[in-house]
Amino acid sequence: MLAKLKSATYIGIDGTLVDVEVDLSKGIPSFSLVGLPETMVKESKERVLTAIKNSGFSLPLKKITINLAPADLRKEGTGLDLPIALGILSASGHFASELLKEKVFLGELSLDGKLRRIRGALPIAILLREKGIKEIVLPFENAPEAGIVEGVDVYPVNSLKEAVDFIKGDIKIEKFEVEKEKIFSELSFYDVDFSEVKGQTSAKRALEVAAAGGHNILFIGPPGAGKTMLARRFPTILPGMTLEEALETTKIHSVAGKLPSDKPIITTRPFRAPHHTISDVGLIGGGHIPKPGEVSLAHNGVLFLDEFPEFSRNVLEVLRQPLEDGSVTIGRAKFSVTFPARFVLFASMNPCPCGYLTHSEKECTCTAGQIRRYLSKISGPLLDRIDIHLEIPSITYTDLSSKKDGEPSEKIRERIEKARKIQLERFKNESGIYFNAYMKQKHIKNYVKISPDGENLLKNAMENLNLSARAYTRILKLSRTIADLDESKEIKPHHIAEAIQYRALDREYWEGY
Amino acid sequence: MSERKEKGRLYEVFAEEYLKRKKYKILERNFSWRKGEIDIIAEREGNIIFIEVRSKKQGDIRGYETVTPVKQKKIIETAKFYLESKNLLGKREVRFDVISINFKDDEIEIEHFENAFREE
Numbered sequence A: 001m002l003a004k005l006k007s008a009t010y011i012g013i014d015g016t017l018v019d020v021e022v023d024l025s026k027g028i029p030s031f032s033l034v035g036l037p038e039t040m041v042k043e044s045k046e047r048v049l050t051a052i053k054n055s056g057f058s059l060p061l062k063k064i065t066i067n068l069a070p071a072d073l074r075k076e077g078t079g080l081d082l083p084i085a086l087g088i089l090s091a092s093g094h095f096a097s098e099l100l101k102e103k104v105f106l107g108e109l110s111l112d113g114k115l116r117r118i119r120g121a122l123p124i125a126i127l128l129r130e131k132g133i134k135e136i137v138l139p140f141e142n143a144p145e146a147g148i149v150e151g152v153d154v155y156p157v158n159s160l161k162e163a164v165d166f167i168k169g170d171i172k173i174e175k176f177e178v179e180k181e182k183i184f185s186e187l188s189f190y191d192v193d194f195s196e197v198k199g200q201t202s203a204k205r206a207l208e209v210a211a212a213g214g215h216n217i218l219f220i221g222p223p224g225a226g227k228t229m230l231a232r233r234f235p236t237i238l239p240g241m242t243l244e245e246a247l248e249t250t251k252i253h254s255v256a257g258k259l260p261s262d263k264p265i266i267t268t269r270p271f272r273a274p275h276h277t278i279s280d281v282g283l284i285g286g287g288h289i290p291k292p293g294e295v296s297l298a299h300n301g302v303l304f305l306d307e308f309p310e311f312s313r314n315v316l317e318v319l320r321q322p323l324e325d326g327s328v329t330i331g332r333a334k335f336s337v338t339f340p341a342r343f344v345l346f347a348s349m350n351p352c353p354c355g356y357l358t359h360s361e362k363e364c365t366c367t368a369g370q371i372r373r374y375l376s377k378i379s380g381p382l383l384d385r386i387d388i389h390l391e392i393p394s395i396t397y398t399d400l401s402s403k404k405d406g407e408p409s410e411k412i413r414e415r416i417e418k419a420r421k422i423q424l425e426r427f428k429n430e431s432g433i434y435f436n437a438y439m440k441q442k443h444i445k446n447y448v449k450i451s452p453d454g455e456n457l458l459k460n461a462m463e464n465l466n467l468s469a470r471a472y473t474r475i476l477k478l479s480r481t482i483a484d485l486d487e488s489k490e491i492k493p494h495h496i497a498e499a500i501q502y503r504a505l506d507r508e509y510w511e512g513y
Numbered sequence B: 001m002s003e004r005k006e007k008g009r010l011y012e013v014f015a016e017e018y019l020k021r022k023k024y025k026i027l028e029r030n031f032s033w034r035k036g037e038i039d040i041i042a043e044r045e046g047n048i049i050f051i052e053v054r055s056k057k058q059g060d061i062r063g064y065e066t067v068t069p070v071k072q073k074k075i076i077e078t079a080k081f082y083l084e085s086k087n088l089l090g091k092r093e094v095r096f097d098v099i100s101i102n103f104k105d106d107e108i109e110i111e112h113f114e115n116a117f118r119e120e
Helices: A044-054 A081-091 A121-131 A140-147 A160-168 A180-185 A201-213 A227-237 A243-256 A280-284 A313-318 A320-325 A368-376 A380-384 A397-401 A409-426 A441-447 A452-464 A469-485 A493-501 A505-510 B003-021 B069-085
Strands: A002-011 A014-025 A030-034 A063-069 A103-105 A135-139 A153-157 A217-220 A302-305 A327-331 A336-340 A344-349 A388-391 B025-033 B036-044 B047-055 B094-104 B107-113
Touching: A002 A081, A002 A121, A014 A081, A014 A121, A030 A044, A044 A081, A063 A081, A081 A103, A081 A135, A081 A160, A121 A135, A121 A140, A121 A243, A135 A140, A140 A153, A153 A160, A201 A217, A201 A227, A201 A344, A201 A388, A201 A409, A201 A469, A201 A493, A217 A227, A227 A302, A227 A344, A227 A409, A243 A336, A280 A313, A313 A320, A320 A327, A320 A380, A409 A469, A441 A469, A452 A469, A452 A493, A469 A493, B003 B025, B003 B036, B003 B047, B003 B094, B003 B107, B025 B069, B036 B069, B047 B069, B069 B094
Parallel strands: A002 A103, A030 A063, A103 A135, A135 A153, A217 A344, A217 A388, A302 A344, B047 B094
Antiparallel strands: A002 A014, A014 A063, A327 A336, B025 B036, B036 B047, B094 B107
């Protein structure tokens, strides 16, 4: 007796269909599973048999053969438990195999027959929409996540028994409806706000520019200047996510198993702050079966690296590919996987090992050699990819004691949203470019128009401040963003002047030592 | 016959009686070949059932716990040989049971584990 049904798994962040074929034949009772199952799938045998028994069904006294097709695809995850169990039950005559058609089944079984949450429900639901498969049966906890995808009817079930009753038509299950508008209209709530930051106006402004143009940013300053405090508040001014962005980010979190159970979809930009002891695999992703790393989890959001030079050298160097391409490709002998990783890099560091090189009162105790070694951790090519370098001065008493509140995050965010809209309009015909930070040479030529006085200023600055060619392109991109914030088509001298400020450190630090 | 073997034979008789009362038809006792032995082979409702009889050993260890994977494999191999020799392989449904017999203050306690193991 043979039963056939459809299920799915995922590779990287994309879903892929799997055919589950179950055959029962007389012979010595046994259970064999073929079709490149990975460990998690191999173990499903014990879960499936026990769950069938504990759901009140009798185990067939038969030789059970299960084939997972296509046979050359590695099957991952625990989502195949439910289809395997249903296949066995159908083949042993509990219900007709025809009832399983036109549906996709997913779910991990626990020993008592209950269904558990699986990874990758969102990418699989997106795949079904593409393939035109209308119905999916999956664990209750995964329903909100899969329900986001339009055109796929989601039937949540709690247990194997319930799934069988639903298939046989003994019980009715309402298809799961997600209140999409509600999820997106819920304003993101943060318990911190920019209005709490006293002083540090230039740092706040730099963050505004970074958020508006998607520019990477590096803060350099003594301990206690407020670098980390500012970083915590950075997400509060980030523009809201579009549905496409939200789906893309959620897909990554879904396969990483990092999706919070109360939130089916990620609607606020992720802010990832890994500790500096992180390994290169942890940051970039990897493993025997590649899993997304921090850079991908920060996709469409912010990757905050505090104490930048404390990260090990090879960890910092692997950052170069995602910063350049907006994605990470992890190659394995038989296949390779690409995870998107487009994020704003936000790094912070001290100017020297002791931290007080630029402090107004405290004396720095570092030798020139120590400082050189410290700064050399950040390689030129890496520095090259960070548009804004800003020195954060130590905070003064007058600033701290001031009663005046700073500008609230919401106001800043409004300006940023406007600037982003201008950019989206500008790049609507350019594929893969969303913000000014991603402009390549040819885009700069097309889109960055500087007024004649601006040209003069830039020429003077280049000559007098001894700025490099690298700094030159960065200044052009930054001034474009600053002009966008100003809602000005043309780039004026004061926009350029501000942009030059954000590059001043090229000279001061890395060229001085 | 050694005392141990004699005892074993006695347990098998108990098990057989128990099975007969449960409407099992006994096909073979102590079926053996070079790779192993099966205590009882029975039939009920067209299914062939291979039964291993165990007695309580010492302490808390129950009889059925002593059917180790190695022993299971031997029983399965022997079952295959039996089915093939009778030309039944692939024609009947097959099950492996364990019957555990414990003496408890002169009372005999029989525990029957249906479908106790299957081929890995």
